[in-house]
Amino acid sequence: MNELLSLNGITKAYGANTVLDNVSFQIKPGRIVGLLGPNGSGKTTLIKIINSLCTPTSGEVLIQGNRPGIESKKIVSYLPDKLYFNDYMTVKELMEYYMDFYNDFNQDKCLTLLSNLQIDVNAKIKTLSKGTKEKVQLIMVMSREALLYVLDEPIGGVDPASRDYILNTIINNYNPEASIIISTHLISDIETILDDCIFLQNGRIVVYNSVEALRMDKNMSIDELFREVFRC
């Protein structure tokens, strides 16, 4: 069993509204996977289920053989789509908070990333701009030596120069034991760093393939393919 993440028949329904419909897929170690889909296709719900913030109506999630819980949280580093910091803290206090929480937190990496993105560690979080807060949150998540990174819209509010820096950081920190799931709408920005992509439509998987195979097959970029599959 060398799957890092395995979803088997995940369904999530709120009454008559089925958000995820029998979703199954596996992710092996060492992959960077784009989770792509239009608004309301179920990406965030899927991510919440992987992080046990939401219980599926049926089906099972296994992370290195464990259901989401204490054991899985030790190896999963999760970036939610919302900011959740206590904003009275300074960046440094937040970093210490993370260090207390996670054994795999790499302080040196965190300080390097903060300094390269010119973020003042003594600044109070509430004084930071929205984009900078997002960067801080992403830096905290990427500073863990986790096995699975689950990033929900990591670069949406970040300027293009910092975006390049963040993507380079992801490439530079690549570890063949670890995998990354990235949900985003900024497909053209990230598609060259992906191994695979998953297209989600109305709670179902419509495409799960390697991005290079899709390019070869369709003579299209992933961005163009997305626009074609989800044409309104």
Add this chain to the structure above:
Amino acid sequence: MAWKLDTKKPIYLQIMDEVKARIVSGTYSPGDKLPSVRELAVEAGVNPNTMQKAMSELERTGLVISNRTQGRFVTEDEKVLKSIRKDNLETVLNDFFKTMENLGYTREDVKKIVKDY
């Protein structure tokens, strides 16, 4: 992103072309050690597995030689280097003649134009 990549086409093929071009143009000389996969992946802004695939394919062509402990090197085999140059030349000439044909010149016209240029 330093490398210009067309996301409509497989990335690993474009990486191979770029590395070939660097070898032919002398950016990387015969016998040179190539940067690591990670360094090249960061430089190009691509997935490390894609870079790895491009390198393995370049090894298969013989243009790049892998030494298990020391990394990858540009071949010093003149035959291989020559054949890459010839391939590149043919591609450029084919494109050139096609373009000229589209502009309404025959092969004979082109020969004369090139001679007088």
